[in-house]
Amino acid sequence: MEKVKAKKHLGQHFLKDESIAKAIADTINLEGYEDVLEIGPGMGVLTKYLLDKPINTYVIEIDTESVTYLDENYPKLKDKIISKDFLKYNINEVFEGKQFAIIGNFPYNISTQIVFKTLELKHQIPEFAGMFQREVAQRICEKKGSKAYGILSVLAQAFYDVEYLFTVDENVFIPPPKVKSGVMRMRRKEDYSLPCSEKLFFTVVKTAFQQRRKTLRNSLKTLNLSDELREDVVFNLRPEQLDVAQFIELTQKIEADGI
Numbered sequence: 001m002e003k004v005k006a007k008k009h010l011g012q013h014f015l016k017d018e019s020i021a022k023a024i025a026d027t028i029n030l031e032g033y034e035d036v037l038e039i040g041p042g043m044g045v046l047t048k049y050l051l052d053k054p055i056n057t058y059v060i061e062i063d064t065e066s067v068t069y070l071d072e073n074y075p076k077l078k079d080k081i082i083s084k085d086f087l088k089y090n091i092n093e094v095f096e097g098k099q100f101a102i103i104g105n106f107p108y109n110i111s112t113q114i115v116f117k118t119l120e121l122k123h124q125i126p127e128f129a130g131m132f133q134r135e136v137a138q139r140i141c142e143k144k145g146s147k148a149y150g151i152l153s154v155l156a157q158a159f160y161d162v163e164y165l166f167t168v169d170e171n172v173f174i175p176p177p178k179v180k181s182g183v184m185r186m187r188r189k190e191d192y193s194l195p196c197s198e199k200l201f202f203t204v205v206k207t208a209f210q211q212r213r214k215t216l217r218n219s220l221k222t223l224n225l226s227d228e229l230r231e232d233v234v235f236n237l238r239p240e241q242l243d244v245a246q247f248i249e250l251t252q253k254i255e256a257d258g259i
Ligand SMILES: C[S@@+](CC[C@H](N)C(=O)[O-])C[C@H]1O[C@@H](n2cnc3c(N)ncnc32)[C@H](O)[C@@H]1O
Pocket: 010, 011, 012, 013, 014, 015, 016, 039, 040, 041, 042, 043, 044, 045, 046, 060, 061, 062, 063, 066, 084, 085, 086, 087, 104, 105, 106, 107, 108, 110
């Protein structure tokens, strides 16, 4: 069959460097799960290295032309090709509550949404690895104090140990994207339950970073905190000055304040 024609609106940039595809496939350690889900397999450059591993490989692909290509070229994928939009699909129709890893050379136009959906499914996802636009991969792994540190960094690092692995040049893709790419990995922490309300933690982090230049005293005004709590020294800080543990502590204080 003909090769798939790259479609811009689906973020299709096909990897042509096999050694990078293999390096991405090798980022996952296969511990604690039997299934892996690749998001956006395209023509299967990464898939074929996953299929060599002692693991069940499933793929989810929105592009029907790519699905036909995979169907015709990878008999080993039989019954494991999900022809759907990852963001809209209820993945438990396949995994039924089981643990599985996520991997991919992700479509950059929806990369942060992929991370948010992973965080929603974190109870089932011990490991997540793959390629993003470099800035997004870096942002997830960034520590407090840096400009790129934000919602994605705090929320991902609350539940996962994150690691930026390597940078990938534009010219190893067809067609080449306008930006560099970065490969990163997240491994779920052994104890990833928060000692505070998770819902409130998400609200505090998102609200604080919506006005990242302001002190928490100003940015968290909408949460209707007591005057007494707002006197706490932590409210003199801006969100990028707090690490994950401090955000958890802040959430506990707000919880005790009776919000
Ligand atoms: C950057 S390309 C990578 C293709 C292939 N893995 C490679 O490395 O050559 C991203 C892939 O994600 C697919 N895709 C885009 N949006 C998607 C979605 N919402 N759900 C599933 N797949 C999607 C695209 O069709 C494309 O095949």
